Amino acid sequence: MPASIKVLEVRGLSVEYSVDGVWIRAVDGVDLEISRGECVALVGESGSGKSTVAQAIIGVLPPNARVSSGEIIYMGRDLLKLGREELRRVRGREISIVFQDPLSYLNPLRTVRDLFMDVARDHGVDLGEDDLVDLLRRVRVTDPHRVLRSYPFQLSGGMAQRVAIAIALALKPKLLIADEPTTALDLTIQAQIIRLLLLIKEEMDLSILLITHDLGMVAPIADRVYVMYSGRIVEVGSTGNILASPRHPYTIDLIRSARGLYLSREAVSELDRVVRSRSSSRSSHGYSGKPPREGCRYIARCPYAFDKCSIEPNLIPVDGDDRSLARCWLYE
Amino acid sequence: MPPKGPLAKYIPDRRLAAVVAAVLFLAIIAALASYISDKDPIRTGYARGLTPPSPSFPFGTDQLGRDIFTWVLHGLRVSLIVGVSSALIAMSIALVLGMLSGYFGGWIDNLVMRVADVFLSIPRFILILFAVILFSPTLLNIVLVIGLFSWPEPARIVRSEVLSAKSREYVLAARSMGASDLDIMFSEIAPNIAPTALAVGALLVSDSILIEAALSFLGLGDPDLPSLGRMLSIARQAIFAGGWWALLFPSIFIIVLIVLFNLLSDLINEVYNPRLR
Known part of the structure; x- marks a missing residue:
C-alpha cells in the first residue's frame, strides 16, 4: 500500500446521547482513517453507531447528542475545534454526504435545478447550466435537461439517488460520505449505484466513506473495511482479507x-x-x-x-x- | 378536469379560480367606486328622508337621504383595505415570530409563546375595542390595532408548521450540505409552510373585516368614512320606519365578503397543501 495523504483521521471518537437525563455512549473510542482516493467501508448492524460516526464527522449530530472525546482531523484541521460558520463551509464543499432514501432527503417542493442552486448559493458558488448538465452526465443521467426540470417525486428511486449524488458532488468535495446509499433501492439499482460510486471515485479522485450493513456491496468498491459493533470498532482490515x-x-x-x-x-x-x-x-x-x-x-x-x-x-x-x-x- | 390557460399552473382548481375571480371583481368595484357612482357617500339630502330602492337610488336612501348604493361601494373599499392590510400586518408578525420560535426553540420560543398566551387569554375583540377607544379611531389606527392584536393565533400555527417541517430528512440533508440557518428557513421550510400561511392569511382577512364592521356598528369606526358596519348601525333606526333596504344591502356585502374569504382559505388549504392532496 503506497504511503499517501490522509484525508480524514478520526481518533478516539466517543459520542453520547442523552436519554432521560442519562448519557448513553453510542460511539466508543472509534479510530478510523481514510487516505486520498481510498474507499473505506464502515460496516455494522443497526444501532452499532455507524451513522452517528458520519453525523459527528460533518457536525450534524442531533441536539441530544454530544462528542465526549476524540479528534476528527480533516486535512490537518480538527473539525471539532472549528466554529459554526467554518464548519458550515466544510460541509458540502469539502465533505459531502449522500443519504439512504433519496426521496425523503430531497425537498419535494424544489425542482432538481433548485436543489443544485440551493447548495451553490449556500456556498456562494456560481453553477451554470453547463455545470449542471455536466454533473448529471457524470452520474450517468441520460436526459439531464428533463431531470433538471423535474421534482424529486417525478424521478425513480435510482434516478433520485443519482441526482442526490450529483448534488453532493456539485462543489467538488474531497470526501464523500455515503450513508447506506443503496438500502432504500431495488437490488438491481443497488448494483448500478455502487458501480457509479466506483466510477466517480476514479474520475474525481474522491475519497469515500461508505456506511452500510450490507457486506455484499462492500466487496466491489471498498479498499478497507472497519467493522463496528455496539459503538466499538471490532475489526479492521483490507476488504479482501475481511471477506475471505x-x-x-x-x-x-x-x-x-x-x-x-x-x-x-x-x-x-x-x-x-x-x-x-x-x-x-x-x-x-x-x-x-x-x-x-x-x-x-x-x-x-x-x-x-x-x-x-x-x-x-x-x-x-x-x-x-x-x-x-x-x-x-x-x-x- | 383541471382548468387550462396560462394561470392554470398557479391556480390548478376551478373552484379556487372562481373564488379568486370573485374577490378580484369585488376589489375592482371597490377601487372604481367613485367612477361607478358620481354621488358622495356621506353627503346627506340626495333624497328627502328614507326612500325605497328605485332606478336613481338602486339600494334606496337612509333617513338622512344618503345614497346607500354609493355608501356600500365605498364601504366595500373600507372593508377590503382594513381586512387586507391588518391581515398583512398580523401575518408578517406571525411569520417572523412563529419561524424564530419554531426553528430555534429554547428561550426565544418560550418568550414568544408566553407573550402570545397573554394576548390569547384576553378576548381579542375586547382588547381591540379598548385600544381603539384609547387612540383616535382613524382608518390607520384601526388597521394597526387589528393587525397588532391578531398575530398570536397565526404565530402558533406557523410555529407548529415549522416544528414539523424542520424535522424532515431533507432539512438534515440541507444542513449536512452546508446550508446556514437562513438558507434552511427560506429554501427548505418556507415553501412548506406557505400554503398554510396563505390559508391562515385569508381567514385573517375575513376576521378583520368582521371586527371592523363590529367596531363601526358600535360607533367606534372612523367617523369620516362610510363603512358597512356603520350603515348597519344607521339601519337600526331605519328599520322601524320600514327601511329594510338600509339593513339588507350592507349585510349582503358583509356576508359575501366573509364567505368568499373563508372559501378562499379552505380552498387554498385544499389545493396547495401537499398533505391533503
Whole structure:
C-alpha cells in the first residue's frame, strides 16, 4: 500500500446521547482513517453507531447528542475545534454526504435545478447550466435537461439517488460520505449505484466513506473495511482479507448472515485451529449469563467466548502487521 | 378536469379560480367606486328622508337621504383595505415570530409563546375595542390595532408548521450540505409552510373585516368614512320606519365578503397543501 495523504483521521471518537437525563455512549473510542482516493467501508448492524460516526464527522449530530472525546482531523484541521460558520463551509464543499432514501432527503417542493442552486448559493458558488448538465452526465443521467426540470417525486428511486449524488458532488468535495446509499433501492439499482460510486471515485479522485450493513456491496468498491459493533470498532482490515478470512466472531457471523457470501473452507479451518489452540484456557463453550460491564461487547452472542472475554481486549494485530486488527482475545 | 390557460399552473382548481375571480371583481368595484357612482357617500339630502330602492337610488336612501348604493361601494373599499392590510400586518408578525420560535426553540420560543398566551387569554375583540377607544379611531389606527392584536393565533400555527417541517430528512440533508440557518428557513421550510400561511392569511382577512364592521356598528369606526358596519348601525333606526333596504344591502356585502374569504382559505388549504392532496 503506497504511503499517501490522509484525508480524514478520526481518533478516539466517543459520542453520547442523552436519554432521560442519562448519557448513553453510542460511539466508543472509534479510530478510523481514510487516505486520498481510498474507499473505506464502515460496516455494522443497526444501532452499532455507524451513522452517528458520519453525523459527528460533518457536525450534524442531533441536539441530544454530544462528542465526549476524540479528534476528527480533516486535512490537518480538527473539525471539532472549528466554529459554526467554518464548519458550515466544510460541509458540502469539502465533505459531502449522500443519504439512504433519496426521496425523503430531497425537498419535494424544489425542482432538481433548485436543489443544485440551493447548495451553490449556500456556498456562494456560481453553477451554470453547463455545470449542471455536466454533473448529471457524470452520474450517468441520460436526459439531464428533463431531470433538471423535474421534482424529486417525478424521478425513480435510482434516478433520485443519482441526482442526490450529483448534488453532493456539485462543489467538488474531497470526501464523500455515503450513508447506506443503496438500502432504500431495488437490488438491481443497488448494483448500478455502487458501480457509479466506483466510477466517480476514479474520475474525481474522491475519497469515500461508505456506511452500510450490507457486506455484499462492500466487496466491489471498498479498499478497507472497519467493522463496528455496539459503538466499538471490532475489526479492521483490507476488504479482501475481511471477506475471505474474517477474524472477529462478530464479523464471521455478519458474513454468514449475508446472502450469497460464504466463508471459504480455509477461513473456517483457520478459525478452528485458533479456537482449538485456545481451548485449554476456555471455561465453557459459549458464554451464558449477563455480559459483564467491562467485558467484550459481543460476549453474549459469541460462540467462542471464554473466561478471558470478561475483560474487553484492545484491537490486536492478527496478521503480524497493524493493517489487520481484531478486538478479540482469540488472536492474542 | 383541471382548468387550462396560462394561470392554470398557479391556480390548478376551478373552484379556487372562481373564488379568486370573485374577490378580484369585488376589489375592482371597490377601487372604481367613485367612477361607478358620481354621488358622495356621506353627503346627506340626495333624497328627502328614507326612500325605497328605485332606478336613481338602486339600494334606496337612509333617513338622512344618503345614497346607500354609493355608501356600500365605498364601504366595500373600507372593508377590503382594513381586512387586507391588518391581515398583512398580523401575518408578517406571525411569520417572523412563529419561524424564530419554531426553528430555534429554547428561550426565544418560550418568550414568544408566553407573550402570545397573554394576548390569547384576553378576548381579542375586547382588547381591540379598548385600544381603539384609547387612540383616535382613524382608518390607520384601526388597521394597526387589528393587525397588532391578531398575530398570536397565526404565530402558533406557523410555529407548529415549522416544528414539523424542520424535522424532515431533507432539512438534515440541507444542513449536512452546508446550508446556514437562513438558507434552511427560506429554501427548505418556507415553501412548506406557505400554503398554510396563505390559508391562515385569508381567514385573517375575513376576521378583520368582521371586527371592523363590529367596531363601526358600535360607533367606534372612523367617523369620516362610510363603512358597512356603520350603515348597519344607521339601519337600526331605519328599520322601524320600514327601511329594510338600509339593513339588507350592507349585510349582503358583509356576508359575501366573509364567505368568499373563508372559501378562499379552505380552498387554498385544499389545493396547495401537499398533505391533503
